Amino acid sequence: xxxxxxxxxxxxxxxxxxxxxxxxxxxxxxxxxTELARRTKLSRASAEDVVRELxxxxxxxxxxxxxxxxxxxxxxxxxxxxxxxxxxxxxxxHKIRARVADLDGEVLHGAEVAVTPExxxxxxxxxxxxxxxxxLRGAGVTPAEVWASGVAxxxxxxxxxxxxxxxALPEWTGVDVAxxxxxxxxxxxxxxxxxxxxxxxxxxxxxxxxxxxVVYLLAGLRTGAGLIIDxxxxxxFGNAAGEIxxxxxxxxxxxxxxxxxWPATGPGAVEDIFLAARGGDRKAAGIVRRYVRDxxxxxxxxxxTLDPELVVLGGGFSRSADLIAEPLRRELDRWCIxxxxxxxxxxxxxxxxxxxxRLALDHVEGVLHGGAELTSPDRFAAGQRPVT
Amino acid sequence: xxxxxxxxxxxxxxxxxxxxxxxxxxxxxxxxxTELARRTKLSRASAEDVVRELxxxxxxxxxxxxxxxxxxxxxxxxxxxxxxxxxxxxxxxHKIRARVADLDGEVLHGAEVAVTPExxxxxxxxxxxxxxxxxLRGAGVTPAEVWASGVAxxxxxxxxxxxxxxxALPEWTGVDVAxxxxxxxxxxxxxxxxxxxxxxxxxxxxxxxxxxxVVYLLAGLRTGAGLIIDxxxxxxFGNAAGEIxxxxxxxxxxxxxxxxxWPATGPGAVEDIFLAARGGDRKAAGIVRRYVRDxxxxxxxxxxTLDPELVVLGGGFSRSADLIAEPLRRELDRWCIxxxxxxxxxxxxxxxxxxxxRLALDHVEGVLHGGAELTSPDRFAAGQRPVT
Numbered sequence: 001x002x003x004x005x006x007x008x009x010x011x012x013x014x015x016x017x018x019x020x021x022x023x024x025x026x027x028x029x030x031x032x033x034t035e036l037a038r039r040t041k042l043s044r045a046s047a048e049d050v051v052r053e054l055x056x057x058x059x060x061x062x063x064x065x066x067x068x069x070x071x072x073x074x075x076x077x078x079x080x081x082x083x084x085x086x087x088x089x090x091x092x093x094h095k096i097r098a099r100v101a102d103l104d105g106e107v108l109h110g111a112e113v114a115v116t117p118e119x120x121x122x123x124x125x126x127x128x129x130x131x132x133x134x135x136l137r138g139a140g141v142t143p144a145e146v147w148a149s150g151v152a153x154x155x156x157x158x159x160x161x162x163x164x165x166x167x168a169l170p171e172w173t174g175v176d177v178a179x180x181x182x183x184x185x186x187x188x189x190x191x192x193x194x195x196x197x198x199x200x201x202x203x204x205x206x207x208x209x210x211x212x213x214v215v216y217l218l219a220g221l222r223t224g225a226g227l228i229i230d231x232x233x234x235x236x237f238g239n240a241a242g243e244i245x246x247x248x249x250x251x252x253x254x255x256x257x258x259x260x261x262w263p264a265t266g267p268g269a270v271e272d273i274f275l276a277a278r279g280g281d282r283k284a285a286g287i288v289r290r291y292v293r294d295x296x297x298x299x300x301x302x303x304x305t306l307d308p309e310l311v312v313l314g315g316g317f318s319r320s321a322d323l324i325a326e327p328l329r330r331e332l333d334r335w336c337i338x339x340x341x342x343x344x345x346x347x348x349x350x351x352x353x354x355x356x357x358r359l360a361l362d363h364v365e366g367v368l369h370g371g372a373e374l375t376s377p378d379r380f381a382a383g384q385r386p387v388t
Numbered sequence: 389x390x391x392x393x394x395x396x397x398x399x400x401x402x403x404x405x406x407x408x409x410x411x412x413x414x415x416x417x418x419x420x421x422t423e424l425a426r427r428t429k430l431s432r433a434s435a436e437d438v439v440r441e442l443x444x445x446x447x448x449x450x451x452x453x454x455x456x457x458x459x460x461x462x463x464x465x466x467x468x469x470x471x472x473x474x475x476x477x478x479x480x481x482h483k484i485r486a487r488v489a490d491l492d493g494e495v496l497h498g499a500e501v502a503v504t505p506e507x508x509x510x511x512x513x514x515x516x517x518x519x520x521x522x523x524l525r526g527a528g529v530t531p532a533e534v535w536a537s538g539v540a541x542x543x544x545x546x547x548x549x550x551x552x553x554x555x556a557l558p559e560w561t562g563v564d565v566a567x568x569x570x571x572x573x574x575x576x577x578x579x580x581x582x583x584x585x586x587x588x589x590x591x592x593x594x595x596x597x598x599x600x601x602v603v604y605l606l607a608g609l610r611t612g613a614g615l616i617i618d619x620x621x622x623x624x625f626g627n628a629a630g631e632i633x634x635x636x637x638x639x640x641x642x643x644x645x646x647x648x649x650w651p652a653t654g655p656g657a658v659e660d661i662f663l664a665a666r667g668g669d670r671k672a673a674g675i676v677r678r679y680v681r682d683x684x685x686x687x688x689x690x691x692x693t694l695d696p697e698l699v700v701l702g703g704g705f706s707r708s709a710d711l712i713a714e715p716l717r718r719e720l721d722r723w724c725i726x727x728x729x730x731x732x733x734x735x736x737x738x739x740x741x742x743x744x745x746r747l748a749l750d751h752v753e754g755v756l757h758g759g760a761e762l763t764s765p766d767r768f769a770a771g772q773r774p775v776t
Contacts, residue, residue, distance in 0.1 A: 227693070250637070304635055304638075305615070305694065307631070
């Protein structure tokens with residue numbers, strides 16, 4: 001069946017061409033019209049038309065010319081990452097982190113607010129409010145200018161952005177995180193478990209960039225895992241994948257107990273153990289050894305189940321990888337049939353909030369790649385209503 | 389860029405149309421030309437042309453007319469599943485099973501040869517030869533008429549169909565299974581671990597037909613697992629996924645030890661335990677209880693990792709599901725955050741060889757869906773050379 005193109009179809013075609021150009025520009029720093037035409041399979045003349053229109057709308061800008069070419073250098077165009085803003089939030093037991101980033105995920109400003117695991121729901125949410133307000137203020141961004149938000153939280157999260165279960169934080173089970181953050185800023189809010197989100201960050205711009213099957217270990221005051229299978233975050237049927245820690249035989253519950261056997265208490269206590277172990281303290285070294293042995297047990301269960309290409313050691317304790325990484329490799333080698341490569345995250349405890357930013361960008365890209373109606377960036381953002 | 393269609397393109401187009409018709413017919417028992425045209429998006433006239441050609445080649449036959457319709461019933465056409473033959477083989481510790489099936493996977497004839505776990509490589513391969521020869525003879529099929537073979541074996545298998553590691557069978561590590569079966573019959577040979585292949589069978593025509601995320605437990609004289617993630621068999625980076633049994637803390641090694649504490653020995657010993665447990669024998673009931681408890685530990689590790697929709701209890705012991713399924717459910721519920729549904733395989737120890745047949749059909753379908761050049765079925769089969 002063929003039909004004549006109607007006026008509506010033509011405008012639809014222009015939209016699709018515009019989205020194709022935006023996608024091509026998002027993948028590179030800058031492109032000439034010739035390069036753009038080749039990548040989008042548009043004619044050069046069409047590419048020029050589309051670029052002109054996108055510049056008028058505010059999605060595209062001229063980039064600096066390439067140096068070193070003979071004759072008049074060709075003009076290059078870039079995606080205006082500054083056209084929009086996203087928010088990433090990490091709600092942890094000890095700290096709330098908020099980051100405001102551009103559409104490339106470059107962080108403009110960040111804010112931290114200290115909390116305690118013992119805090120109730122109200123206080124923790126107030127700390128979220130404070131961190132978000134401070135991050136926006138520092139970035140010079142109003143709540144209305146936010147396009148989308150990603151939020152990472154401890155515990156299991158349902159599809160509507162509500163905490164299904166939190167063992168670690170009191171009064172946190174049942175909190176409507178998406179609803180709460182949605183009242184602070186414009187745009188939809190995606191909420192996900194912290195370890196899952198940190199795995200996303202590693203695949204985005206971390207040590208797992210080129211891997212398709214990854215077990216990410218969040219090693220910190222709690223232990224968690226995020227799984228990347230065939231290049232995609234594996235959430236599970238009920239969004240509860242990676243929860244091997246719930247099985248006592250997997251050792252993760254015990255691993256945290258070892259850390260509590262150190263005399264010092266408070267947020268810095270574990271740093272204290274690592275410091276002492278580095279200094280040759282035998283008790284501290286023993287605690288670290290037992291901690292790694294028990295973390296490795298659950299990690300081996302994940303590895304034996306999935307046979308990944310790569311294990312990423314992330315979370316706050318990954319800053320002490322000098323004490324952890326080698327014994328972890330040895331323990332994995334002891335239990336696994338095929339021991340995967342182990343890499344240490346370069347993000348430390350920044351990985352979770354970076355992953356939250358990525359979650360927000362995933363939403364924006366989903367809308368762009370899904371063939372959104374393209375207006376100006378401002379009108380596009382206003383069209384992104386909170387998910388209710 | 390546009391170009392005129394050349395003679396070669398036209399013939400290519402006819403090929404694609406023919407493959408589209410074959411695919412549509414493979415999904416249904418029989419279709420009228422009108423139904424075929426609708427499904428393939430061909431005109432009715434083109435569909436008629438293609439069907440006529442496919443009937444001449446031998447891929448399609450006329451089916452019986454639909455009953456009960458008013459007026460002259462429309463002619464219906466069906467895929468000729470009898471146009472080709474595939475072979476499935478299950479190489480186990482205690483039995484070799486071979487099945488010859490048509491292109492719908494309907495088994496024409498099967499053969500079994502008893503073996504022992506202690507047998508060496510040569511004896512086991514001779515038993516494979518015997519089972520394959522007997523299955524072919526019974527089905528009235530010559531080795532040259534086989535299009536493709538699927539082989540399931542205990543142990544880990546590499547991409548070339550060689551056993552990388554077998555803990556259970558002596559001299560089995562390193563055996564070139566694909567090479568050996570490839571010398572018995574025509575066509576390529578795919579080899580895969582038995583539990584993985586049995587999971588395929590459940591998703592094909594078993595209790596996991598409508599599930600996309602499945603943990604399959606092979607419960608028998610050995611314990612294994614096959615994982616279906618997002619509707620596809622998860623093999624792992626090094627084809628070693630699902631090997632949770634290697635971790636002592638996961639309980640599967642211990643589970644088999646409990647069975648050995650029963651006084652009777654030999655192939656029927658475990659049946660003996662189940663019989664005695666049904667009869668009220670307390671020692672037998674205790675063995676079954678401890679067996680299930682330890683199987684459930686590793687199964688819980690798989691479930692907590694993947695959060696599947698469904699757990700399938702398969703393998704030879706699934707015939708004793710009356711004793712196993714309920715306690716398994718209870719134990720999973722004890723450890724898992726979200727306990728998935730547990731279903732019992734209807735295949736018993738037939739699941740593995742059925743999965744092997746499916747593996748062979750996967751190859752045939754891969755070639756058909758991949759846009760093979762369509763000649764007569766006989767010439768198609770002759771073109772399927774062994775993978776070397």
